[in-house]
Amino acid sequence: MFTIEHEFDSTVITLVDEGQAPLLEDISINAFSECVTIEQLDPRTHQVQKITLSPSQLNDLAAALDLPEGIYRLVRDDAKAT
Numbered sequence: 001m002f003t004i005e006h007e008f009d010s011t012v013i014t015l016v017d018e019g020q021a022p023l024l025e026d027i028s029i030n031a032f033s034e035c036v037t038i039e040q041l042d043p044r045t046h047q048v049q050k051i052t053l054s055p056s057q058l059n060d061l062a063a064a065l066d067l068p069e070g071i072y073r074l075v076r077d078d079a080k081a082t
Contacts, residue, residue, distance in 0.1 A: 009033075 001016040013029040025041045036058050038051045053061065063074055 001018055003014045003016075005012045005014075009032060011031045013031070015027040015029070017023040017026070025043060028039045030037045030039070035055070036053045038053070039048050041047075042049050060072075060074055063072070
């Protein structure tokens with residue numbers, strides 16, 4: 001299950017772990033114009049862990065989800081122009 005909320009300066013997606021135990025903590029994804037952050041509570045330390053991705057890293061991650069094992073470099077359309 002997931003939720004989508006539109007805030008003033010970002011879109012917040014929350015991913016809820018469902019299924020059989022053991023379940024993991026919810027993940028919050030905050031999409032800003034300049035970056036995307038991923039946050040999850042660490043139940044051992046009771047602290048929120050945060051990862052920040054640039055737009056380029058997010059595009060690479062999205063592409064990687066559909067590719068087989070290997071090393072890749074995305075060539076953007078604007079980079080092809082001479």
